[in-house]
Amino acid sequence: MEKIVLLHTNDLHSHLENWPKIRRYLDQRKREVTQSGETAITVDLGDFTDRWHPLSEATNGHANVALMNQVGYDAATIGNNEGVGNSKDDLDHLYDQANFDVLLANLYDKKTLQLPKWAKPYKIIETKKGTKVGLIAMTAPFPLTYAPNGWDIRFPMEILAKLARSLRPQVDVLVLMSHLGIEDDHLIANELPMIDVILGSHTHHLFPEGKMVNGVLLAAAGKFGQYIGEVALTLDDQRQIIDREARTIETATLTAFPEDEKEIDGYLEEGHRLLKNKVVADLPYTLHLDPYADHSLIKETLAAVKFRGQTEAAVLNTGLFLTPLPQGIVDQDQLHTTLPHPMHLIRVALKGSDVIRMVLEMEKNRNFLRNFPMIGMGFRGKIFGQIVYDGISYDSVNHKVYWLDQEVQPEKEYTLTTVDHFMFVPFFPTIEIAGQYEFLFPEFIRSVLGNYLHAHYPIV
Structure with a gap:
């Protein structure tokens, strides 16, 4: 035995x-x-x-x-x-x-x-x-x-x-x-x-x-x-x-x-000590969680995401951001605290008709997702939050979608950048079903933001 x-x-x-x-x-x-x-x-x-x-x-x-x-x-x-x-x-x-x-x-x-x-x-x-x-x-x-x-x-x-x-x-x-x-x-x-x-x-x-x-x-x-x-x-x-x-x-x-x-x-x-030793940028002002603030963290990140993806538009959700970034020296610890998610970016090419459908999916789910408790698939926050566009806008009265203030043309091709999470959640199926997508490796979203801040707000 x-x-x-x-x-x-x-x-x-x-x-x-x-x-x-x-x-x-x-x-x-x-x-x-x-x-x-x-x-x-x-x-x-x-x-x-x-x-x-x-x-x-x-x-x-x-x-x-x-x-x-x-x-x-x-x-x-x-x-x-x-x-x-x-x-x-x-x-x-x-x-x-x-x-x-x-x-x-x-x-x-x-x-x-x-x-x-x-x-x-x-x-x-x-x-x-x-x-x-x-x-x-x-x-x-x-x-x-x-x-x-x-x-x-x-x-x-x-x-x-x-x-x-x-x-x-x-x-x-x-x-x-x-x-x-x-x-x-x-x-x-x-x-x-x-x-x-x-x-x-x-x-x-x-x-x-x-x-x-x-x-x-x-x-x-x-x-x-x-x-x-x-x-x-x-x-x-x-x-x-x-x-x-x-x-x-x-x-x-x-x-x-x-x-x-x-x-x-x-x-x-x-861990905090090691990350604090890695300084990134010197912010002239605080980047706030409020997406409508003059200096908004999500708007700055959308600009960073567009730059990394080399696209005219980007989409993110406010629930990704857990803390603001205060004025002054920003280090890796602060970036990790506000964006702890292991998320990569994806660049998505869509026909105009599919851009319209994707935005309509987002608008249909907007109020539902605003306070939706998100769990899993790389999400380390609490709620999905509000959807925020950069380069895209929606006229809720006339139900029209605009790209750089021009009405989206159904047969024209458009390319945007977002996080891979948007493809994995079940709320925006157009991205996976109709999109031609490319994963952008190896950076996580916090590294993309960090690189952008380092370039635009260097430590003197």
Whole structure:
């Protein structure tokens, strides 16, 4: 008889307020399992890093990897926050100092069509009793955002079926580290029952006691480090699994040490300190949140967005902006505080008739979105807010749309710039359905604004 314990974390999203408890639990549990003669395997399933946290932003995620090194994970994979929340060069060097293997089988370099140098397609861990545990990892495919960043992201079933079938004869236990989401995990369990366990993430689902699907155990531990996942596998002397159990441990129930708060606060303080040291511009006046103010932050950002996209028009929403930018020296910390979203810009070309339809969609949803609580898809604010145009106007009396004060011509082509969020939310379908769009990498919107302010209000 043999027992193998899989300890898994996922979707921490830089919620470091839970990290001291998680680190202690994993360390203690690994020692307990090892001392009892059993095998512990510890993995992270991606989205450990999220650049909403100032320390993650200031260090390009390297501080997060240093924290992961404290645990000594056996393997980790990436989520979309690591995959598209970093430039290609940043991701290529994110794990330079990692003391764990990064597994990822469905991401390729667009130029070489090879896996990145920092990733392995799988790993086989052999226990002291000779049992071989195979680990495969997959991340959620978002071609629209991976491709412009220099990556070729493959859909999981294009690769997973062949990889699982080739690896299965080499191992006694086959585990999928999935950053694919609950629906894909169910699909894979139904189509590939040779996988024994799927450790799930990405959609932040929680299976407190696991879930059996077609003989495959699905395990999932929620989000933000609120839970830690554990799977216990019991094998007979022929190395066949005779029992499998999953559970989650709620971190709120774990003992907090007096020094935890100081450690957590220290991460924030260090992040803010590093970002404050990176000065950007010297503003002659405060940029206010009020879109109708003489010096409006959203109007300044619209100008920056137009400049980056090299277009005549731009559209943004006021909910993106969380704090004003005060008169005087502006630093990266202030930019990160007001625009914490991991959003890129998109340049969208539309026929005039589609511009009219897009604006009508925006006007139809305007009052609804003004106080709409927006969650997910990269949005780190509270409400969507008010839609604001630059270069576009709408005559609500005559229901006409104007471009640079000229009525939009249905057959003429127009190009505007906005954030990718406008394409991902369901309110403006014309952008994705009728638009010819191009993602502008690698800058986030805060970097676009920062570059514009640096050029127009230089520090003397």
